[in-house]
Amino acid sequence: MMKSICIVGGGSSGWMTAIYLNRYFNQYQAQVQVRVVESEDIGIIGVGEATVHSIRYFFAAMGLDETELLEATNATFKTGIMFRNWMKPVDGQMHQYFHPFDQLKPPMDLDISTSWLLDRRFELERFDQGVSLSSFLIANGHSPKTPQSAPYQGVVPYGYHLDAVKMARFLRKKAIEAGVLHSVATVSDVVVANGNIQSVQTDQGEFSADIFIDCTGFRGLLIDALKTDNWQSFTDALPCNKAVAIQRELPAEPKPYTTATALTNGWVWEIDLVDRQGTGYVYDGARLSREQAEQELRDYLGPEAAVLKCTHLDMKVGCRKEFWVGNCIAIGLAGGFIEPLESTGLHLINLGVRLLSTHLAGSELTQPVRDSYNRLMNGFYTDLKQFIVLHYCLTDRDDTAFWREAAAKAEYCPGLVPQLAAWRYKVCEYMDLAGTFSTTFTDENYRFILYGMGHYPQLQARSDNRQFDELFSKVGQQGKHAVLSTLPLPAWIRQMHGMKSSI
Structure with missing residues (x-):
């Protein structure tokens, strides 16, 4: 029987894993010793500061107080992502579309997406403006x-903008209070025997366990000690492998959404916290030097930007062939990484540890159990790769070689090219993606990207203008009601954070 788990590495992955497994196995009776070994010398990357909406369920399941969490992490809300400049300008205006977390589902014979297309509302508005309440909220801040x-409840689903370093510290505090053991030590050696890790040697002594979890980031210190040639790269489909991140003072009132603006060889994120803004340029390192990328980001932010910190990052894009080898499981960056275009970093940690808990719950850990975990985790990353590629391959930009070659990236996702061809003449629907490993991004999410990028299907006219008028009139009424019932983000910040806010 499993009696001990040693997690090597802290940060978001280490402490999310620790607090979850400790609660899963020890909430009612102490069964498994959970220990985190982390070094103060290894800094937390702390770049991915936006989340998807499902992370709320993780925090709620851990019994964390939402108000305390938000105050501790200088957090604000996120209701989606605004994509800007991913296609050529339209009528002299920068192209943009919004990917929210919600889509209305009115009771009628046609779904709202088909109704929106048949009513040719793309001539009047963005897709999100016709089918999502979040669009009304962001338009009014x-x-x-x-x-x-x-x-953990709102009028629409929501995620967070938060300080990832502060979040890791908050989870560490809560995990230790719940009984997780914490050792500050630097690993010097990984002792392996018979395909398993026996112990890790550190400057503070040796730590043994039944199960080891690798949360050492891109280094993959533990998992690499067990298996070499265990990495599958996604850079053929996703060439952005570097980033330059800049923290700066808030230039204006914080926005309740993330912004992803395409530049010459990648894209820039903007994430507003209570006390600052996090920005960063994710780019193709084969086309830009570090200096060129930083200058392009600074030019984008403007000379008036009050820069607090600048960091350059190398990103290892892809995932493990086997996340679980012997008695070691890689979670977080040690297991894989896909560029943060849809804010999936914490989501993949959440998936990895939740799935691991059920796979560790058996009375015996057999190879079929490991194979099951590896199959599912590979499926999650492969499906996410396709969804991210979708954002690129629909572009009509041709101003740089990076964008001219983007359309061909669909060829590196088996099945995506014929799906795109089919979606020229039919709506993207649930059955198109059924049987995949999709976890957060379903047909609803695909439609926001497809129709936001102008990939509209040509449908045979089956119109009832009176029904359409009634439907979208109700959508407008619901949107106005949502705005009237909710707080402006600055007002919520003042209410939640008081004098801590810079607003």
Whole structure:
């Protein structure tokens, strides 16, 4: 029987894993010793500061108080991502579209997406503006919360913009209070015997366990000690392998959404916290030097940007062939990485540890159990790779070689090219993606990207203008009601954070 788990590495992955496994195995009775060994010398990358909406369920399941969490991490709300400049300008205006977390589902014979297409509303508005309440909220700068909203609840699904370093410290505090053992030590050697890790040697002594979890980031210190040639690269489909991140003072009131603006050889994120803005340029390192990328980012931000910190990052794009080898499981960056275009970093940690808990729950850890975990984790990363490629391959930009070659990236995702051809003449629907490993991004999410990028299907006219008028009139009424019932984001910040806010 498994009696001990040693997690090597802290940060988001280490402490999310620790707090979850400790609660899973020890909430009612102490069964498994959970220990985190982390070094103060190894800094937390702390770049991915936006989340998908499902991370709320993780925090809620851990019994964390939402207000305390948000105050501790200088957090604000995120209701989606605004994509800018991913296609050529339209009528002299920069192209943009919004990918929210919600889509309305009115009771009628046609779904709202088909109704929107048949009514040719793309001639009047963006897709998100016709089918999502979040679009009404962001247009007015509103949070997803009413004054009476319960913890982890809002009028629309929402994620967070948060300080990743502060989040790791908050989770560490809560995990230790719940019984997780914490050792500050630097690993000097990994002792392996018979295909398993026996112990890790550190400057503070030796630590043994039944199960070791590798949360050492891109280094993969533990998993690499067990298996070489265990990496599959995604750089053929996703060539952006570097980033330059800049923290700066808030230039204006914080936005309740993430912004992803395409530049010459990649894209820039903007994430507004209570006390600052996180920005970064994710780019193709084969086309830009570090200096060129940093200059392009600084030019984008403008000379008035009050820069607090600048960091350059090398990213290892892809994932493990086997996430679980012997008695070692890689989670977080040690297991894989896909560029943060859809804010999936914490989501993949959440998936990895939740799935691991059920696979560790058996009375015996057999190879079929490991194979099951590896198959599912590979499926999650492969499906996510396709969804991210979708954002690139629909572009009509031809101003640089990077963008001219983007359309061909669909060829590196088996099945995507014929799907795109089919979606020229039919709506993207649930059955198109059924049987895949999709976890967060379903047919609804695909439609926001497809139609946001102008990939509209040509449908045979089957119109009822009166029904369409009634439907979209109700959407407008619902949107106005959502705005009236929610708080503007600055008002929510003042209410939640008080004098801590710079607003």
